[in-house]
Amino acid sequence: MTTPDEDxxxxxxxxxxxxxxxxxxxxxxxxxxxxxATELELRRLxxxxxxxERKKRALADIRAERDVIARRCEKRMQRxxxx
Numbered sequence: 359m360t361t362p363d364e365d366x367x368x369x370x371x372x373x374x375x376x377x378x379x380x381x382x383x384x385x386x387x388x389x390x391x392x393x394x395a396t397e398l399e400l401r402r403l404x405x406x407x408x409x410x411e412r413k414k415r416a417l418a419d420i421r422a423e424r425d426v427i428a429r430r431c432e433k434r435m436q437r438x439x440x441x
Contacts, residue, residue, distance in 0.1 A: 384403070386407065
């Protein structure tokens with residue numbers, strides 16, 4: 359019995375029609391190795407992709423809030439220079 363780490367079923371040549379072509383851009387990744395991923399690995403990648411995208415959105419929200427605060431402070435600073 360082979361363990362998942364020893365499983366070599368995913369180490370086969372890609373079909374002829376895919377040989378030399380770019381891999382489809384799954385999960386925002388255009389990597390050639392995706393053609394060799396097992397179904398279990400693709401499921402895990404899907405879960406990770408959702409988590410990564412959620413964290414990207416959260417980080418974008420935090421940065422946007424920081425920018426709002428910075429603009430507010432810059433305006434305050436400019437007003438004090440004028441007086």
